[in-house]
Amino acid sequence: xxxSKAAVIRSDLDIVIARTLAxxxxxxxxxxxxxxxxxxxxxxxxxxxxxxxxxxxxxxxREIEKNGRRGLEVVCEDQGPGIPDIDLVMQDGYSTSRGMGxxxxxxxxxxxxxxxxxRDGEGTIITCRKxxx
Amino acid sequence: xxxxxxxxxxxxxxxxxxxxxxxxxxxxxxxxDDLLQKIYDxxxxxxxxxxxxxxxxxxxxxxxxxxxxxMAGLMGTRVVITGLQPAVAITLVxxxxxxxxxxxxxxLEKGLAALRRQVEESxxxxx
Numbered sequence: 001x002x003x004s005k006a007a008v009i010r011s012d013l014d015i016v017i018a019r020t021l022a023x024x025x026x027x028x029x030x031x032x033x034x035x036x037x038x039x040x041x042x043x044x045x046x047x048x049x050x051x052x053x054x055x056x057x058x059x060x061x062r063e064i065e066k067n068g069r070r071g072l073e074v075v076c077e078d079q080g081p082g083i084p085d086i087d088l089v090m091q092d093g094y095s096t097s098r099g100m101g102x103x104x105x106x107x108x109x110x111x112x113x114x115x116x117x118x119r120d121g122e123g124t125i126i127t128c129r130k131x132x133x
Numbered sequence: 134x135x136x137x138x139x140x141x142x143x144x145x146x147x148x149x150x151x152x153x154x155x156x157x158x159x160x161x162x163x164x165x166d167d168l169l170q171k172i173y174d175x176x177x178x179x180x181x182x183x184x185x186x187x188x189x190x191x192x193x194x195x196x197x198x199x200x201x202x203x204m205a206g207l208m209g210t211r212v213v214i215t216g217l218q219p220a221v222a223i224t225l226v227x228x229x230x231x232x233x234x235x236x237x238x239x240x241l242e243k244g245l246a247a248l249r250r251q252v253e254e255s256x257x258x259x260x
Contacts (some may be wrong), residue, residue: 106230
């Protein structure tokens with residue numbers, strides 16, 4: 001079973017903690033410098049979304065394996081308002097607060113898999129993965 | 134937690150700030166305010182923000198850098214960003230943040246030379 005680490009997001013300081021956690025695990029799993037930066041940046045965007053839109057939540061990073069390939073999975077969870085229109089927020093340039101239009105589409109481009117599970121008024125779970133080459 | 138203050142150095146009429154530590158959002162905003170105040174106080178003609186030691190720039194910091202360049206420009210100060218690491222340049226473009234309108238240079242030395250040229254040109258143009 002792979003290792004797993006979690007960070008609670010409650011302030012802007014926690015965004016830095018979450019992305020450092022993700023980068024450290026990416027490095028430990030053997031990802032190169034550029035993929036480490038991609039993973040850390042994606043986590044930074046997603047953790048900031050939690051802080052801005054839901055107020056609080058959590059980011060969990062874990063080692064995964066599928067068909068002999070190793071990878072890193074990031075799960076971002078909050079009990080915020082949810083995303084009413086996922087297609088809309090996945091459009092480049094869409095923004096609801098402080099000009100943060102880049103968050104989700106940008107994070108998706110930096111990762112390999114990107115799944116959003118959001119329920120109106122209940123919260124959002126975003127799961128994304130990066131696979132080792 | 135106390136916000137991290139980034140030292141801002143002055144050489145002739147150019148200010149140089151090198152981001153050496155991880156910035157959380159509040160200290161990044163503090164940095165912007167400090168820089169603009171320092172430009173005003175010193176009447177600097179140019180500003181270099183050196184990112185050699187930054188291994189991650191997310192959309193928040195990227196946008197802040199664009200804002201600083203635009204705001205300093207309004208005050209009449211040229212801004213050059215130097216020392217972007219390859220991984221940072223790649224993630225910025227993939228994020229969709231290309232820092233349009235911001236001058237960049239490979240390193241501090243080239244940035245300083247570019248800035249001096251720009252300041253000279255604007256001085257000639259003003260005469």
